[in-house]
Every structure is written in C-alpha cells, then in structure tokens.
Amino acid sequence: MTKVLICGNGGLAAEAEHFAAELMGKFHKDVYIPCIALTSNTSLLTALANDIGFENVFAHQVEVLGEPGDLLIGLTTTASKNVLQAIKAAKAKGMATILWDGKALKGEGVAAKQEFALSALHNLAREMKDACC
Numbered sequence: 001m002t003k004v005l006i007c008g009n010g011g012l013a014a015e016a017e018h019f020a021a022e023l024m025g026k027f028h029k030d031v032y033i034p035c036i037a038l039t040s041n042t043s044l045l046t047a048l049a050n051d052i053g054f055e056n057v058f059a060h061q062v063e064v065l066g067e068p069g070d071l072l073i074g075l076t077t078t079a080s081k082n083v084l085q086a087i088k089a090a091k092a093k094g095m096a097t098i099l100w101d102g103k104a105l106k107g108e109g110v111a112a113k114q115e116f117a118l119s120a121l122h123n124l125a126r127e128m129k130d131a132c133c
Contacts, residue, residue, distance in 0.1 A: 002067055003034035004128075005095075007058040007086050008075030011114040013039035015121060016075060022125040031129040036065060038086070058086035068094035077102045077113045 004023060006016040016037040021027070023035040038061045039045070048057040059082070062072060072090035074083040079101055090097045100120065105113035 002070050003036065004071045004073065005036050005038055005062060005066060005086075005090075006073040006075070007038040007061075007083055008117075009039075009080050009082070011110070012075040012077065012117060013037075015114060015117050016073075018118070019073070019121040019125060022122065023128065027122075028126045028129050031132050033128055033132060038062070038065075055081040055085055058082050059089040062086050062089040062093065062095070066090055066093045066095050069096070071096045071098065073098045073100070075100050075105075075117055077105060077110050 004020075006019055007013075008016045016039050020035040020037040020040075023033040025032075038058045044061075045057050048054075048060055052060060058074075066072065066089070070090075070093075072086060072095050074087050074097065076083040076099075083099070087097050087099050100117060102113065105120075106116045107113045
C-alpha cells in the first residue's frame with residue numbers, strides 16, 4: 001500500500017478526516033502512513049459537485065489521486081451514491097477497498113453507527129501502524 005484515501009458524508013466525513021490525522025500524526029506510535037481524506041477540500045468538493053455532480057465528487061478524486069496498490073476506505077450509513085461510485089472507481093484502478101456501510105457499522109441509528117465507526121477506525125489505525133513497522 002502506497003497511500004490511503006478515505007471518504008464519507010456528514011459525520012462520517014468528519015471521521016474520515018479524523019482517521020487521516022491519526023495515520024499521518026503520532027496516534028498510537030511514531031509511524032506515519034500517507035492518507036488523504038477526500039472530504040477535506042471544500043473548494044474542490046463544491047467545484048466538482050457543480051461540474052460533474054455530487055455523486056462523482058469522490059470517484060473523480062480517486063481517479064486522479066489513486067494508484068494501483070493504494071487503499072480506499074468508504075464510509076456510509078445510507079449507501080451514499082458518491083461513496084459507492086468511489087469504491088467502483090478504486091476497483092477499476094486496481095486499488096484495495098474497504099466499504100463500511102450501514103450493515104457493517106454496528107448500532108441502532110446514525111449516531112451509534114458513527115460512534116462505532118470512530119472506534120473501528122482507531123482500531124484500524126493501530127493495526128495499520130503496528131503492521132507497517
């Protein structure tokens with residue numbers, strides 16, 4: 001894996017940015033894994049939403065930034081079309097993918113699923129950093 005790309009909407013967009021900070025920062029140990037939250041650039045997101053449609057805002061970034069061997073993590077409680085399009089784009093590029101959807105994110109209601117995502121992403125960050133070095 002060269003780098004990680006991650007995306008989600010609403011509260012899961014915040015979790016995506018949090019996860020990127022954990023991989024790129026000192027969380028757990030001084031190991032740094034390149035990670036880009038595809039939710040972070042509001043100017044780009046609004047330009048892409050206007051130009052190519054909101055359903056393509058993450059897929060377009062995957063097409064431009066993703067490389068074979070990279071990892072895309074998609075987070076969605078409601079099977080968001082833009083997250084699913086990003087997963088398809090990543091697979092077409094030969095990237096590894098993880099999709100955590102409403103079924104994989106445990107809990108009753110959106111808030112519980114977002115809390116589960118935060119815990120699961122912390123665990124994943126620890127595992128990735130431990131496996132890396």
